[in-house]
Structures are given as structure tokens and as C-alpha cells.
Amino acid sequence: MVSFLANTLRTTGLNIKANRQVFMLSVATVAVAFSILGLFFLVHANLNALLSTWSKQVQLVIYLDDGISNTRLKALKKLFDDNEHIDSVHFISRDSAWKNFKSTFAEKSGFVAGLDLNPLPASYSLRFKEGLDRLKHIRQLVDELREGEGIESMEYGEKWISKFENFMIFLRFFILAVGGILGVGLVLIISNTIKLSIFSRREEIELMLLVGATHRSIKVPLILEGVVQGIGGVGIALGLIKLVHLYIKLQFQGSLESIFRGADLQFITQSFLWPMLLAGVIIGWVGSLISINQFLHSEDRR
Amino acid sequence: MIQVFNLIKTYGGGAPALADISFSVKDGEFVFLTGPSGAGKTTLFKILFGGEKYDRGQVLVNGVNVGKLSEENLFFLRRDIGVVFQDYKLLPKKTVFENISFAQEVIGVPSKTIRTRTWEVLKSVGLTPKKDAYPLQLSGGEQQRVAIARALVNNPKIILADEPTGNLDPEISLKILNLFEKINQEGKTVIFATHSLEMLRAQNHRLLTLNRGKII
Ligand SMILES: Nc1ncnc2c1ncn2[C@@H]1O[C@H](COP(=O)(O)OP(=O)(O)OP(=O)(O)O)[C@@H](O)[C@H]1O
Ligand SMILES: [Mg+2]
Numbered sequence: 001m002v003s004f005l006a007n008t009l010r011t012t013g014l015n016i017k018a019n020r021q022v023f024m025l026s027v028a029t030v031a032v033a034f035s036i037l038g039l040f041f042l043v044h045a046n047l048n049a050l051l052s053t054w055s056k057q058v059q060l061v062i063y064l065d066d067g068i069s070n071t072r073l074k075a076l077k078k079l080f081d082d083n084e085h086i087d088s089v090h091f092i093s094r095d096s097a098w099k100n101f102k103s104t105f106a107e108k109s110g111f112v113a114g115l116d117l118n119p120l121p122a123s124y125s126l127r128f129k130e131g132l133d134r135l136k137h138i139r140q141l142v143d144e145l146r147e148g149e150g151i152e153s154m155e156y157g158e159k160w161i162s163k164f165e166n167f168m169i170f171l172r173f174f175i176l177a178v179g180g181i182l183g184v185g186l187v188l189i190i191s192n193t194i195k196l197s198i199f200s201r202r203e204e205i206e207l208m209l210l211v212g213a214t215h216r217s218i219k220v221p222l223i224l225e226g227v228v229q230g231i232g233g234v235g236i237a238l239g240l241i242k243l244v245h246l247y248i249k250l251q252f253q254g255s256l257e258s259i260f261r262g263a264d265l266q267f268i269t270q271s272f273l274w275p276m277l278l279a280g281v282i283i284g285w286v287g288s289l290i291s292i293n294q295f296l297h298s299e300d301r302r
Numbered sequence: 303m304i305q306v307f308n309l310i311k312t313y314g315g316g317a318p319a320l321a322d323i324s325f326s327v328k329d330g331e332f333v334f335l336t337g338p339s340g341a342g343k344t345t346l347f348k349i350l351f352g353g354e355k356y357d358r359g360q361v362l363v364n365g366v367n368v369g370k371l372s373e374e375n376l377f378f379l380r381r382d383i384g385v386v387f388q389d390y391k392l393l394p395k396k397t398v399f400e401n402i403s404f405a406q407e408v409i410g411v412p413s414k415t416i417r418t419r420t421w422e423v424l425k426s427v428g429l430t431p432k433k434d435a436y437p438l439q440l441s442g443g444e445q446q447r448v449a450i451a452r453a454l455v456n457n458p459k460i461i462l463a464d465e466p467t468g469n470l471d472p473e474i475s476l477k478i479l480n481l482f483e484k485i486n487q488e489g490k491t492v493i494f495a496t497h498s499l500e501m502l503r504a505q506n507h508r509l510l511t512l513n514r515g516k517i518i
Contacts, residue, residue, distance in 0.1 A: 212381035
């Protein structure tokens with residue numbers, strides 16, 4: 001077993017060395033393709049982080065009619081408390097809203113301080129529990145309360161959030177499509193590289209078969225050769241993406257922080273990292289297997 | 303044990319290379335296979351080791367139906383058969399020693415055994431002085447002897463030798479013939495293809511003669 005492993009590794013190494021130009025070209029192609037894909041992932045990861053930071057701050061603010069009755073007020077409070085999706089309920093009376101407003105703007109405008117009349121409504125501010133369905137729950141509640149007694153208006157930034165969400169869905173499909181196309185292309189490229197590798201050792205492999213080598217002992221080094229190309233390309237791509245990530249971070253840190261409201265600039269997240277490496281392995285595996293099987297089962301050899 | 307029943311093999315659309323032949327070779331037998339050029343000797347060997355498909359008939363080698371073996375399982379049959387190919391099939395980028403070692407490596411012989419076995423067979427064909435030469439640096443006859451050494455190195459039960467002395471002068475030819483006979487006496491089955499009348503006359507072995515794909 002140990003010697004099979006050692007032999008396999010040695011054979012793979014020799015093959016790569018014998019075909020290093022084609023090998024390098026193949027690795028470089030994989031690297032370029034995965035860099036493109038990785039940059040999309042990077043964009044996706046960061047927008048996602050942005051969306052979740054923002055939507056964490058999303059609250060449903062319900063402005064109340066000035067003349068709302070006490071019973072209605074209590075009924076609403078009970079409705080909110082009973083809603084299992086709501087994390088916290090915060091009541092802001094007209095007076096405290098006015099006080100907040102004044103303390104925020106007092107210095108800036110003497111005019112406000114001098115105002116006697118309180119123009120602000122009372123409100124409930126609801127923070128929803130985190131989760132994928134948060135917006136759905138917010139919308140549900142909004143639908144329920146719309147036109148309800150004692151409610152003046154409701155606000156939670158609906159429009160831009162759904163736009164953003166739709167864009168993220170589009171982006172995900174886009175990445176999937178681009179990934180799929182690149183994946184097929186890479187399989188073909190690796191399969192072609194392995195075909196060249198087989199071709200350059202055709203005599204040797206044929207002799208191996210003639211003296212009784214198993215298909216496995218011929219397949220394994222070639223599959224390994226394909227997988228090394230896949231993983232190598234992905235590895236290089238990850239390195240490149242990391243560099244881009246560092247560069248952006250150093251160059252634009254300040255301005256980004258304000259956009260991202262404290263969320264750090266993301267590198268490709270774990271949930272993309274492993275699938276990317278796995279994709280590299282699979283692409284290499286499938287690509288080489290195609291050519292190996294084509295060769296081993298080609299009719300003209302028998 | 304090799305058993306062939308009503309074997310027919312046609313390449314493309316031409317006349318059959320093997321036209322309904324039947325014969326059997328018992329374990330431990332030594333058989334000369336002869337016949338003019340194009341008679342079908344090489345084709346028959348290829349079919350015996352699963353290197354060529356055939357149209358009809360039955361081919362059993364050690365009880366295994368060769369035509370029914372899948373590609374994946376051919377190795378099993380081939381480890382029992384040592385073939386001296388008519389065109390040698392030596393690997394030009396490997397030395398004599400490496401060529402012979404390689405045939406053992408690929409079937410997983412431990413490396414210690416490989417060294418000693420390679421020495422042994424090189425000695426038996428008289429090629430130890432050339433062990434580090436590359437095939438293209440050897441004469442035709444020397445290349446042929448490397449091919450013979452490689453066919454013998456894994457101790458196969460059956461040896462198919464396709465004109466193994468075609469390029470050798472009579473004196474070495476007889477030595478090589480004696481080598482195969484010695485191996486035969488150790489219990490191996492040998493089918494020895496040759497045109498050479500000298501060979502055929504030198505020893506009294508059973509003769510299989512092919513002509514235009516038929517046994518006569
Ligand atoms: N791969 C092939 N494709 C087409 N025809 C072939 C092929 N191999 C052999 N033949 C034909 O089959 C017939 C038998 O060939 P084969 O090589 O078996 O003869 P042989 O007895 O070994 O001849 P020689 O003594 O010259 O080696 C010949 O007519 C040859 O032209
Ligand atoms: Mg021939």
C-alpha cells in the first residue's frame with residue numbers, strides 16, 4: 001500500500017514534470033477562472049454583510065394617532081408582545097419624542113427650543129428577531145395593521161430593502177450561472193491537458209496494460225494530476241483574491257467603514273472557501289476521468 | 303491450458319486473418335507456431351492475451367473465456383502470460399535495466415525482488431554488459447533479447463514468443479531456443495512462433511502451421 005502510494009506520487013510528479021508547460025497553462029487557466037468567480041463571491045459576501053448589517057438596524061416604527069385611546073394602545077402593546085417574531089417593543093410617547101428631538105437639535109436651532117407646540121406623534125418602535133424571515137414577518141405585521149385604528153403610518157425602509165434583496169437573488173443566480181459555465185469550460189480544459197499527458201506517455205501506458213497493470217494503477221496518477229491542477233488553480237486564485245482584498249482594505253478602509261457602518265470588509269467566507277476547493281478537486285477529477293476512460297476504452301486499442 | 307474453438311477474426315472488410323481455427327495446447331507443452339508472413343500468427347497471439355477482439359469462436363486460457371473478460375479484468379489474464387512482441391515494444395526512454403524493472407513495478411513486485419529478478423533474466427539472455435544502454439543504442443538482436451528477458455521476468459505460466467529469434471544469428475538463436483526449452487522444462491507452456499526452418503528442425507516439438515488464417 002505504502003509503495004503503491006509512493007509509486008503513484010512519483011508517477012504523478014514525473015508526468016507533471018514531463019508536461020510542465022501544458023500543466024502550468026492549465027493551472028493558470030483554472031486560476032484565472034476561479035479568480036473571476038472568487039471576485040464575484042467577494043462582492044457577494046460583502047454586499048451580504050452590508051445587507052445584514054443594515055437589516056439588523058431595520059426597525060418597524062409605528063406612528064400613532066394623537067387621539068388614540070388607552071385601550072387601543074394596550075391592545076397594540078399586547079399584540080406586539082404576543083408576536084413571537086418581535087424581539088423588543090419600545091414605546092416612545094409624544095413627550096419623550098419631543099424631548100429627544102429637542103436635545104438633538106437644540107444647539108443647532110434656537111427656533112426649535114422656542115416652539116411650544118409638540119408636532120411629533122407617539123410611536124412604537126419594534127425590533128424583530130434576526131433570521132431569514134425577518135422582513136417577511138415585518139411585512140406580515142404591516143399588512144395586518146394597515147388602516148388599523150389609531151395608526152397614523154408605518155415605516156421600515158421597505159422599498160430599498162426589497163430592491164437590495166432582489167439584487168442579491170439575481171447576483172446569486174448570476175454567480176451560479178457563471179460558475180457553471182466556467183466549471184464546464186475548466187473540465188474540458190483539464191480533460192484536454194490530461195489527454196495530452198496520456199498521449200505523451202501512450203506507449204508506456206499501453207505497455208503497462210499489456211504486462212498486466214490494473215486500470216486503477218493507471219488511473220490514479222492521472223486523476224491525481226488533474227486534481228492537482230484543479231486545487232493548484234483554486235489555491236492561486238484564492239491568493240490573488242486575498243491580495244485584492246488586502247489592497248482594497250488598505251486603500252479605501254476609511255470610506256468603506258462609513259458605507260459598511262462598522263462591518264469589516266469580508267474576505268471570501270468559509271461557506272465559499274471549502275466549496276471552491278471542492279469544486280477544484282471535482283473539476284480536476286472529472287476532467288481527467290473523461291480522458292482516461294476515453295483512452296482505456298477506446299476501441300482501436302483492442 | 304489454451305483452448306481455441308472455431309476462432310474467426312476479420313480485420314475490416316478483407317479476407318479473414320483467422321478463418322475458423324481450433325486447437326489446444328496443454329499445460330507444460332512446447333509448441334512451434336509457423337506459417338508464411340501474413341498467415342495470422344501475431345493475430346492469434348494478440349487474441350490469446352486479450353489484445354484484439356475476435357468475431358466468433360471460443361478462446362479459453364487457463365479456463366478463462368478471453369472474449370468475455372472486461373477491459374478492467376484483462377490484467378488478471380495478462381499476468382499469467384509473458385509475451386515477446388514481434389516489434390519488441392521496448393520503451394526508448396528507459397534503459398535495458400529499467401525496461402525490465404518496469405514490467406515488474408507496474409504489477410506491484412517489491413523493489414528488492416525487482417533488482418535480483420532483473421539481474422537474473424539479464425544474465426540468462428546474456429545482456430548484463432548492456433544493462434545501462436538505451437534500446438536505440440542496441441542492435442536488433444540485442445533489443446530482441448531485452449524483449450525476451452522482459453517476457454520472462456514475471457514468471458508467467460504461459461509464454462507467447464512472436465518470432466523471438468527473427469533477428470538473431472543461428473548460434474544465438476539456438477541458445478535462445480534452449481532458454482525457452484529450459485523454461486518449458488520448469489513447467490511453463492511455450493508457444494514459439496518462427497519461420498525459421500533451422501529452428502523447426504533443431505528440436506522435435508509439436509508443430510502448428512497456419513496458412514492464410516487456417517491451420518494445416
Ligand atoms: N491491425 C490490422 N489491421 C488490418 N489488418 C491487419 C492488422 N493486423 C494484421 N492484419 C492482417 O491480418 C493478416 C495476418 O497478419 P499477422 O500479423 O497476424 O500475420 P503474421 O503471421 O504474424 O505475419 P508475420 O510472419 O509477417 O509476422 C495479414 O493479412 C495482415 O495484413
Ligand atoms: Mg507476426
